[in-house]
Amino acid sequence: MTDLPGIVITGASGRMGQMLIRTVLESDRARLVGALERLGHEWVGRDIGEAMGGARVGAMVSDDPLELFARAQAVIDFTAPEATVEYAALAAQARAVHVIGTTGFSESHLTKIAAAAHHSTVVRAGNMSLGVNLLMQLTKKVAAALDEDYDIEVIEAHHNRKVDAPSGTAVMLGEAAAEGRGVRLDDVSDRARDGITGARKRGDIGFSVIRGGDIVGEHDVLFAGAGERIVLRHVASDRSVFARGALRAALWGQDKGPGQYDMVDVLGL
Numbered sequence: 001m002t003d004l005p006g007i008v009i010t011g012a013s014g015r016m017g018q019m020l021i022r023t024v025l026e027s028d029r030a031r032l033v034g035a036l037e038r039l040g041h042e043w044v045g046r047d048i049g050e051a052m053g054g055a056r057v058g059a060m061v062s063d064d065p066l067e068l069f070a071r072a073q074a075v076i077d078f079t080a081p082e083a084t085v086e087y088a089a090l091a092a093q094a095r096a097v098h099v100i101g102t103t104g105f106s107e108s109h110l111t112k113i114a115a116a117a118h119h120s121t122v123v124r125a126g127n128m129s130l131g132v133n134l135l136m137q138l139t140k141k142v143a144a145a146l147d148e149d150y151d152i153e154v155i156e157a158h159h160n161r162k163v164d165a166p167s168g169t170a171v172m173l174g175e176a177a178a179e180g181r182g183v184r185l186d187d188v189s190d191r192a193r194d195g196i197t198g199a200r201k202r203g204d205i206g207f208s209v210i211r212g213g214d215i216v217g218e219h220d221v222l223f224a225g226a227g228e229r230i231v232l233r234h235v236a237s238d239r240s241v242f243a244r245g246a247l248r249a250a251l252w253g254q255d256k257g258p259g260q261y262d263m264v265d266v267l268g269l
């Protein structure tokens, strides 16, 4: 046992779960307490390393969140909205920092996460990479500098297994653009175009979604004016950028009081 902060990874068998486990195991600033999978999953009860097809790591995959969270200083959670809401309440009970990478929340999910954050430190971001969080700042700045003569469109592309759309990142970028323009995204968001839609409404922020193959995550913010276009672009080619950001958030949160934070707070942007 060391004094390093103990981390639990949820969604152990997932694309991000496995990347996060590797990231924590390779870190000299944190230790892996255990990993969680849903009840009945074939990985439960197995050594984490062996379940991932490698060497034993001496920590198990569990289906008991509260027992695991009670032994941890942070929970890093990239799963699904229903699971994350449940984990938020349990992490708050255990007073563990809850780093949430999950996307696709409804307003009712977000209300439950906010309630948990009265008792625990929650860091939530639809994208944990440094690059996207910088892109958000740039988006806000460009949107503030241009008027509605420039149409704003957010275009995103992800792998064919992704279940939510538009991506959490696209929503974050849309919110940054809306903030720069001094409007509410809900009032100007145009998410679905099909058939005779009529001309584009001035001031709207449009969203387009591509799903295919193994695309890790690509986002463009397009400012289209008369005679010129500005395109701000982020391309993620490896999920390790998200995992490194999440571990950084878990360590950053160790001396923070209860409340909701995001990666802009963590990175000091």
Ligand SMILES: NC(=O)c1ccc[n+]([C@@H]2O[C@H](COP(=O)([O-])OP(=O)(O)OC[C@H]3O[C@@H](n4cnc5c(N)ncnc54)[C@H](O)[C@@H]3O)[C@@H](O)[C@H]2O)c1
Binding pocket: 010, 011, 012, 013, 014, 015, 016, 017, 037, 038, 078, 079, 080, 082, 083, 100, 101, 102, 103, 104, 125, 126, 127, 128, 129, 164, 168, 242
């Ligand atoms: N914030 C970021 O930087 C970032 C980066 C990548 C992915 N994500 C998000 O992370 C989430 C997971 O992505 P992924 O590609 O790893 O997905 P995935 O499908 O590969 O893995 C999901 C994991 O969650 C578990 N899970 C799903 N529903 C559950 C439930 N009800 N109870 C308990 N466990 C459950 C699954 O068993 C699996 O282990 C998605 O919401 C995705 O958008 C966020």
Ligand SMILES: O=C(O)C1=N[C@H](C(=O)O)CCC1
Binding pocket: 103, 126, 127, 158, 159, 162, 166, 167, 168, 169, 170, 216, 217
């Ligand atoms: O692979 C995913 O799923 C991703 N989800 C996040 C999102 O919805 O923006 C971040 C990028 C990868």
